Amino acid sequence: MEKILENAATLLASSENNIRQNIDHPGSAFSFYSDSINKIGDSIVAMARDSKSRFLVVISSCDDETIVEFTGDRIGTDEIAAKICPLNAANAKALRKVFPWTAPISLRDRKTTVGCGDRLGCATVGHIAAAKEFQVTPVLAQQSIRELALTGRTYRDVVDDTCFMVFQAGYKDGYGADGDHLKTIDDIDVALAADMLMITLDLSDIMNAAAGDWPRSEIDAAFDKLPEGTKQHIIDTYADKTFTVKSSKVNIDAATAKRCAVMYLGALDYAATVHEHLAERRGNKFDLEVSIDETTSPTLPSHHLFIAKELLLRNVEFTSLAPRFIGEFQKGIDYIGDKAEFDRQFRVHADIAQANGDYKVSIHSGSDKFMVYPTIGEMTDMRLHLKTAGTSWLEAVRVIAQHDPVLYRSMHKCSLDNFAAMQELYHITADINKIADVDSLKDEELPALMEQLEARQLLHITYGPILNDKVIRPLFFAAMHKFEKEYHQGIYKHFYKHLNLLGVPKR
Ligand SMILES: [Zn+2]
Incomplete structure (x- = not known):
């Protein structure tokens, strides 16, 4: 000095x-x-x-x-x-x-946005390196309450770590910060206080998801209890109507109209309350995403259309909406399901968004869904938000597997010890018995585990226990500091692949 x-x-x-x-x-x-x-x-x-x-x-x-x-x-x-x-x-x-450019901004006017989700506070420079090459705006800070609990961080920590890395990279094009999967106004206020201007409102608890499987008689009974004016509006607007949305047609029969009312109206009123709160606190400097993806069954196009129309009717300005798509979007691996059926349904979802205020279709658990990226990019005309998170963590694990085999083995064993408990939080179907015993693998064979689906999912969902392990934690962060360049290079390559396959135009 x-x-x-x-x-x-x-x-x-x-x-x-x-x-x-x-x-x-x-x-x-x-x-x-x-x-x-x-x-x-x-x-x-x-x-x-x-x-x-x-x-x-x-x-x-x-x-x-x-x-x-x-x-x-x-x-x-x-x-x-x-x-x-x-x-x-x-x-x-x-x-x-x-340097005001180090602070997050609202991304209402940005067409293509990608959530990066850096759980470690050291991946952002790699995300920026990839984003800089494409016509995309990164949401560099993005974390759910669940992730905060598992990593022992606060929203303030998440945004501050991002600011420092934005400065480190000299990145002045603007970025977003997403308080992901928030359910209460109290939690939203914590995120807002930390300058997170994107709020992902998760309606999965407040909506009546169970009514998706109720028999007709039960739906009719619940519908009958709604106020007269509401019932009239639902029947007049939706029952037995066919909506032409761009190239798609969406039919809503009377039974579906009633079912949607029972499932969603309460949640949509709540979304309107949240929207009013955001507008009061932030004027028009916020991005509201409405998410209904954490439910057990896929969002039917008819339900998606109902939700979009009712949000607009309530004057809710939402930037993006996250339906649950058909097939499986499991953590850390490619899409599982019928690709042709996905393409067919996704076309309708994209048409609904474009015909109803042109909001962005948001894809959650979006990392590594390479098989469906071309469809998503093409059908939305790049007007989309893609959320990724765990994949950046897996790139960190890859760096450890490559450079510190002793540490990798202890992380891997910690994962195995905590796998059953973490399966309660994350839905995955990996058969971890297919993963070789790490003690029988040679050092140079360890990095290949990051190409094996079962090992990827094992390590993906156990980041919390690994990062909270008193012995592993300091060794892990010391290694991440030492191999910073290698880590950023790995993230860059992985993100480049994501953006490229989505078809995001180059700068
Ligand atoms: Zn989600």
Whole structure:
């Protein structure tokens, strides 16, 4: 650090490009991330790393207004000073103030968006590297309450980690932050307070999903209890009607109209309440996604159309909607199901979205669904939101399998120990007995496990227990720091494949 102070005056008088070339010193214990170097007023702000951690460095003359925003150890003289600033909440806040492009924004006007879901707080640079090559906006911060509980993070942590990595990558094109699968206004407020401007409202608990399987008589009885005006509206608007939505036709018979009313009206009123709350808090600077994907049966096109029309009738401005699609979208592996039937139904879902306010169709558990990506991209005309999450975690596991076989084996065994418990939370069908005993595999055979479906699913759903293991956790994060470049490269390759197969145009 002292070495940097020696020629700080020269650096401060140089252009950003010259600073990039001259700031690193051979023999110094730390190195700068070149893309993070920013000159503002009489200060240079940059990210750097040593063998243990990453941190911000601010170099400034005469304690100018930028350096006083950041907290950290200050060295130097009255004329030239530097601060080494830890990556904490106060410095993330300062970073967003000094460089507003490091804060999340609303993505209402962005056509194609992809949720990246970095559970570790160290994948984002890889996501950005891939996103930069395509006409797509990444939702870099994206986490559900379940993920927060399993990783021991808060929404504040998630957004702050993302801000630092956005700065590290020098990414100024704007990104989103998604409070994923939120069910209550209290949880939504926690996400909003952490600058998460995308709210995914999960209606699966509040809707009457069970009524999907009720017999006619039970539906009729429940429908009869609705207010007269509501019943009249439902019958007049939907019963025995055929709707032409772009190239598709959607029939709603009287029984389906009544069933939809019983299943969804309460939940849709709640969506309207949430929407009003968001508008009050954020004006029009938010993105509301309505999700009904965490239910047991697929969303029929007739139900999707009913939901969209009733949301619009309630003046709910929603950016995206996540139906549950036919077939299986299991974690970490490709689509399972009848691809031709998926194509047929997806066409109708995409037509409904385009004909009813042109919202984005949102695809959850979207990582690695390579088989259906071309359909999704083509039929939505790229007006879509794709959510991925666990796949970035699996790329981290791959790095460990490649570079630290001892650590990999202990992670793998931790997964096996916790698999049954985690199956309660995540629906997967992998037969883990097909996975070879890791002690019988040679070190160089371990990375191949990341190509095996059963091993992928095993490690996919057990991230919580692995990250909470007192012995594994520090070793894992130390390895992620050491192999940062390899990890970002792996994420880049994996995300490039996703965006490419979706058919997102290149920049
Ligand atoms: Zn979902």
